Amino acid sequence: MQIGFIGTGSMGSILVEAFIQSGAVSPEQLVVTNRTPRKAEQLAESYPGLQTARSNREAAAGTQLLFLCVKPMEFKAVIDDIRDVVAPETVVVSITSPVQIRHLEELLPCKIAKVIPSITNYVLSGATLCIYGDRMTDEDQARLELLLSHISAPIRIREEHTRVSSDITSCGPAFLAFFVQKFVDAAVAATGISETEATQLAAEMTLGTGRLLTTGGFTPASLQQRVSVPGGITAEGLRIMQKELCRVFDDLIRTTHAKYDEDVEKVEARFFRP
Structure with a gap:
């Protein structure tokens, strides 16, 4: 499975490193991009085989799973970049709590999930909060939770409880x-x-x-x-x-x-x- 990351700031880089260090994925399965290219390049230097992309579109194209690890006010620009290169079977995962599932489902043609990670995932511990859009099948959900289980305890929540759940697990x-x-x-x-x-x-x-x-x-x-x-x-x-x-x-x-x-x-x- 090819996994893309758009955004390698604090939480994006934590997820990338945790997935690799836990053995959940190999560096060769990952392609990352960042608006500051040097941040993506530093990850590639630390994990030989990890690929860097020159644009959001390049990071999204051909990936089966795409993590969007950007700030809330940057989401619309990223979606505009990728909407015509993500396939219907692609699972796009937002890690940003204020961005709602319906926002993404209205603007993207693919499957949508929201996962709220925690800094505790860096030591392969803590929870990840999981919320799924209507296009996600049981198999899609199980596959994503299997990946997350290498670095955390995946816990399904209702979207209306995102904030209070994040208060506990992430803040x-x-x-x-x-x-x-x-x-x-x-x-x-x-x-x-x-x-x-x-x-x-x-x-x-x-x-x-x-x-x-x-x-x-x-x-x-x-x-x-x-x-x-x-x-x-x-x-x-x-x-x-x-x-x-x-x-x-x-x-x-x-x-x-x-x-x-x-x-x-x-x-x-x-x-x-x-």
Whole structure:
């Protein structure tokens, strides 16, 4: 299977490298292009056999699977470039959440999917969110999820849940890293433990907690209950967090959704400008 990538910025390059490093594909199966050619060339230098294309049309032509890894406001120009070179059986995959399936199905003659990756895919972990257009067959979906399963846990969601799901899987690593950083900063300031040591402890804790919540059989609520002894240190810490942090998460979801709605409106205007 020939796989194309239009856009090799942060997330595009993560997917390319993860697919190769996981053994899901060989470099020879990939053709990439970027509006800054040097970025595509650097990937080709790192992975001999990987092909670079000089244009979006060249990257799209002849591919069975085409990932569009560009910013929302760049999508319309890319679609205009490729619409007459993608075949009906080609699967075009958007990784950009504000661009809706219907936007792409109205303007392209092929099969459409939306996949929201995460930086955690770089270490062959985390989730990828999968949303499918009406032209995607069960076989198409299974083939794409098999590819994604080499670097993640593919999870099907409804498109109306894209934003909140992305908050958890894609924005979540940054949010969790912020929490860990503040935890480390407070520990260093209060006790004099070195930042290096505290960060190592926090990182191992985060990794272990993830395993407990995935393969360990715990839910977030049951894990808190198991660790917390009534009247103990953990219980007192949880009491403070319950008091101080709950509103933060409500505000967080409201803020990310407001930004998403704004981005969707901008995309609508760009795609369907009179």
